[in-house]
Amino acid sequence: MKESDNFFERVYHVARLIPFGRVTNYGSIARYLGAARSARMVGWAMNNSHNQTAEVPAHRVVNKKGLLTGKHHFEGTNLMQQLLESEGIVIIENQIQDLEKVFWDPMKELP
DNA sequence: ATTTTGACGACGT
DNA sequence: GACGTCGCCAAAA
Numbered sequence: 001m002k003e004s005d006n007f008f009e010r011v012y013h014v015a016r017l018i019p020f021g022r023v024t025n026y027g028s029i030a031r032y033l034g035a036a037r038s039a040r041m042v043g044w045a046m047n048n049s050h051n052q053t054a055e056v057p058a059h060r061v062v063n064k065k066g067l068l069t070g071k072h073h074f075e076g077t078n079l080m081q082q083l084l085e086s087e088g089i090v091i092i093e094n095q096i097q098d099l100e101k102v103f104w105d106p107m108k109e110l111p
Numbered sequence: 112a113t114t115t116t117g118a119c120g121a122c123g124t
Numbered sequence: 125g126a127c128g129t130c131g132c133c134a135a136a137a
Contacts, residue, residue, distance in 0.1 A: 007133095026119050030132090038132050039119035046118055048135090063119060070118030 007033065011045040012052055014106050018060040021087040022104035023096060025064045032106040047073065059083040066096035066103075 010033050018024055026042040035041060042061075049056040059080045063069045071080040071094060081091045090097040 027121090030119085035132080037120070039121095040117065040131090041119090041133055043118035044134060058118075061118075068118090073118060 007035070007041065008045040008048060011042050012049060012054065012056045014110075015046070015049070015056045015058065015061055016054070017106070017110065018057055018104055021089065021102065023060045023062055023066070023084070023089065023099075023102050024104045024106065025062055025066075027064055028105050028107060029061070032110070043070070046070065060087075060104075062096060066099035068094040068096070 011029055014024075014029050014032060026039040026046075027036075030036060030039045030042045033042075046056070046058045046061060049058055058070065059074065061070070068080050068084075068091065071077065074080045081094065084091055084096070089102050096102065
């Protein structure tokens with residue numbers, strides 16, 4: 001654990017708060033943490049999330065377009081999609097359908 | 112130490 | 125509206 005993990009830790013924390021069957025995007029998380037334009041750092045944090053002891057539902061985090069940009073970082077090629085589909089989310093060609101319905105904004109949902 | 116790159120997003124052209 | 129550029133910060137080369 002490093003001090004610099006503080007930022008990442010918050011990212012993981014928020015990511016774990018994502019409800020079942022919902023998704024969010026990197027930018028929203030970054031904004032919620034006060035790093036409005038550091039969406040990339042959130043992505044980086046996810047990459048490092050494998051190093052974390054606690055499991056992070058990174059599959060519930062996609063880019064703003066609802067595109068599963070990070071699916072290549074999971075095992076296989078469609079594990080991420082599979083996980084999301086098992087939660088009732090419809091995905092076609094790596095893109096989440098009805099994104100507005102399943103989208104979960106920490107700023108709006110969290111106090 | 113410097114450069115490149117990256118699970119992004121907003122803005123400019 | 126498609127495409128290009130910049131910003132943001134951290135890690136790997």
